[in-house]
Amino acid sequence: MDSEGRSQRHYQVCLIGSGGVGTIASVVLAKSGRAHLTCVLRSKYSYVSQHGWDVDSVDHGKLSGWKPHRIVRSAADAATDENGDQVTYDYVVVCTKQLPNLNPVVGMIAPVMTPGRTTVVMIQNGMGIEEEIIKAWPGNVVMSSVSHIGSSIQEPNMVVQVGKDVSKMGPHLHTGVDxxxxxxxxxxxxxxxLSGGASVCEMVEDIQVARWEKLLWNGTFNTVCALMRMDVGELQRSKGRESMLVPMMWEIWNISKAAGHPMPESIVQWMAYRLPDDCDxxxxxLLDLENGRPMELEVILGNALKxxxxxxxxxxHMTTVHKLLKLEEWRCQERRSL
Amino acid sequence: MDSEGRSQRHYQVCLIGSGGVGTIASVVLAKSGRAHLTCVLRSKYSYVSQHGWDVDSVDHGKLSGWKPHRIVRSAADAATDENGDQVTYDYVVVCTKQLPNLNPVVGMIAPVMTPGRTTVVMIQNGMGIEEEIIKAWPGNVVMSSVSHIGSSIQEPNMVVQVGKDVSKMGPHLHTGVDxxxxxxxxxxxxxxxLSGGASVCEMVEDIQVARWEKLLWNGTFNTVCALMRMDVGELQRSKGRESMLVPMMWEIWNISKAAGHPMPESIVQWMAYRLPDDCDxxxxxLLDLENGRPMELEVILGNALKxxxxxxxxxxHMTTVHKLLKLEEWRCQERRSL
Structure with missing residues (x-):
């Protein structure tokens, strides 16, 4: 029992996707002492299962050779334990990039899902990303974390977290579950x-509002910086903030309002003007485009436009920017297929 | 008298701007035998006044060291003849790039204009470009040529014309002149x-329709290829033609109709699909952007949008593309000012 009289339950947790966001989430969950944590690593499996992670974090300090309880190469490997017995997961935490066309989440997590039991936690970008999950497991709880964190991986196994882990979390209520x-x-x-030492983790009633709020950034600065190959400061100094970003933010604001998740009006001004004009x-x-990697275009703009x-x-504005980024996507695919 | 009984009048002609379009126009006018042709060359004055032009043309064959009757360094120099006497020009032919903010045509041609006498011929891109001229010289005839020609300059003095000189010409009727x-x-x-050997030069009643027709190309392929840094074939293969260009063409079609200069509906399909998918x-x-030169953005999209x-x-679509190209323009200016 903790100080508030709640039982300190322990959970089987499977975390998929160890980029900057996922790796810090795995540190938090392991530090909580309440999770038996299995991490699915794909490209980094060989190196990290041997050497662990070196972490340099504003929230957690420096850790050397840090590992979760178990590291596996695939969700299929996570489905059974070291003895070959089936594992029933309480939580599956998905921290991968959202690429529904290339790598849909449903197929990715299926091996570790127990119908009616496993809660899916999506620490991912985008709108409407819960819908496919609810359709596939109508009796399971699905929740989202909308995370603001400055964290990235430096090859081969260094995690550098410069911005605090601030998130809002909440369930996607649906008819299949009370x-x-x-x-x-x-x-x-x-x-x-929270007990794992995250900076701020707020439980919110309407997680959709938090998703729309994050889209004010991701649907505007993120997309137009990519399209124009400009950093945030350049885009602001070019007056693109006034001509493009603010009109796009109001478009997003209008969709969220029509969808029944209104944001405060003041948020547009705040989101548009919170960073200085020399911000690089x-x-x-933009980084994805520059490195020829797939962008999270569909969950960020495509789903909002639907x-x-x-x-x-x-x-x-959103429609046109989406169409133009589809052309960028085509070019990236062409180059990858060469 | 020519064979049709018309007098073979001779004209004082001043031609400004000798890029690919202007230089071939000067060859045509000189070959007609009816023009005393003064060409204003700016950057190329020193070299060409000494060596002339070397021309390789589908319409005119090969010419070596070709020169018009007179080459001058500025419109001010063109205003007087070799003896210092004032020249009264019948026609001033403007073949420069249309950059109203950087280099407005009114100021450029003022020294060679005689009010009530000189006809201005604009062989230039864009919409609404005649308006400033009519305002400045309300008693003068203003006409446009909408030209389709494949011609370019190779440094220092080579003119290569690979596409025939096909143009529509007609006056901009206004209240200051019968x-x-x-x-x-x-x-x-x-x-x-025509008597100078142009491939096709058609006199049309409504030159505005011809300008809108050309805008179907310039406002779509020209702008989106620039923004996306794609050649025509890439843009077509990426399906950008269907998602962006055809919708933009219909926007242009709708403006021209509302402005009282309707185009046939079939022209959209023709303009969108006339080039092959491997066209490079x-x-x-796009060339202007790649070379850091100013684009004709305002006369092509800006004026149509007004x-x-x-x-x-x-x-x-047009509004958003215009806004995004304004950001490109900002970046070009930043780089030029470094």
Whole structure:
């Protein structure tokens, strides 16, 4: 029992995807002392299973050769334990890039899902990403974390976290599960995450609002910086903030309102003007483009635009930027296939 | 008298701007035998006044060291003849790039304009470019040539014309001049131009329709190829033609219709699908961007968008592409000012 009288339950947790976000999440979950943590690493399996991670973190300090309880090469390997017995996971935490066309989450997590039991935690970008999961496991709790963290991997096994791990978490309520159950499972995960030393982890009632808020950034700075090959400061100094980003933010604001998840009006001004004009930050989609990697275009703009069309919201800037980034995507694919 | 009984009048002609288009126009006018041709060359004055042009042309064959009657360094120098006497020009032919913010045509041609006398011939891209001229010289005839020609300069003095000189010409009728006078002056210029051996030079009643037709190309392929750094074939293979260009063409089609200069509907399909998917043509605006030169953005998209706004025509794709190219323009200016 903890000081508030809650039982300190332990959970079987499987975490998939160890980029900057996922690796710090795995440190948090392991530090909580409440999770038996199995991490699925793909490209980094060989190196990290041998050497562990070297972590340099604003939240957790320096760790050398750090490992979770178990490291496996695939979700299929995570499905059974070292003795070959089936593992029933309480939580599957998905921290991969959201690429529904290349690597859909449903197929990725299927081996570690127990219907009616496993809660899916999506620490991922994008809109509407929970829908496929709920469709595939209609009796399972699905929750999201909308995370703001500055963290990245330096090859081969260094995790550098410069920005604090601040997140909002909450369940996606759906008809297949009692709301009280969804809320309870989400609350337990938040408690575990907080006790692992995350900077801020807030449980919110309407996680969709948090997703739309994050889209104000991801759908605007992230996409237009990528398209224009500009860093944040360049885009601001070019007046692209006024001509493009703010109009796009209002388009997003209008969709979220029409979808029943209104944001405060003041958030547009805040989101547009919070960074200085000499900020040389290069958002993730720009880095993806520059490195010929797939972008999270569909979950960031595509799904929001589907919602806009459904609801009859006018989105001229977003629509055009989405179409232009599809051309970039085509070019990346062409180059990869050479 | 020629075979049709018209007098073979001779004209004082001043031609400004000797890029690929202007140099071939000067060859045509000189060959007509009806023009005393003064060419204003700026960057190329020293070399060409000494060595002339070397021309390799599908219309005119090979010419070596070719020169017009007179080459001068500025419009001010063109204003007086070799004896210092004022020249009264019948035609001023403007073949420069259209950069209203950097190099407005009114200031450029003022020294060679005689009010009430000189006809201005604009062999230039863009919409609404005649308006400033008419405002400055309300008693003068203003006409346009909408030219399709494949011609370029190779340093220092080689003109290579690979595509035939096909143009439509016609007057911009306005209240300061009798329509019959405008039509007569335009007709005389077309006659002179045809007798100089241009492939096709058609006199049209509504030159605005020809300008809108050309904008179907310049406002779409030219702008999106530049923005995406793609050649024509890449843009087509990426499906950008279907997602971006055809919708933009219909936006242009709608503006032209609202402006009272309707184009046939079939022209959109023709313009969008006339080139093969392996076409590696790099339109002028893309070349300008790649070489850090100013683009003709305002006369191509800016003026059309002003017209659209005036007339209440919806232009989501054009508006966004224009805004994004303004960011490119900002970046070019930044780099030039370094």
């Amino acid at each position: 709301d009280s159950t969804s809320i309870e499972k989400a609350r337990e995960f938040v408690d575990m995450y 930050y290069r958002p993730s989609m 919602k806009a069309q459904e609801l009859g919201v006018n989105t001229p | 329509d019959s006078t405008s039509i007569e002056k335009a007709r005389e210029f077309v006659d002179m131009y 043509y790099r339109p002028s605006m 017209k659209a706004q005036e007339l209440g025509v919806n232009t989501p």
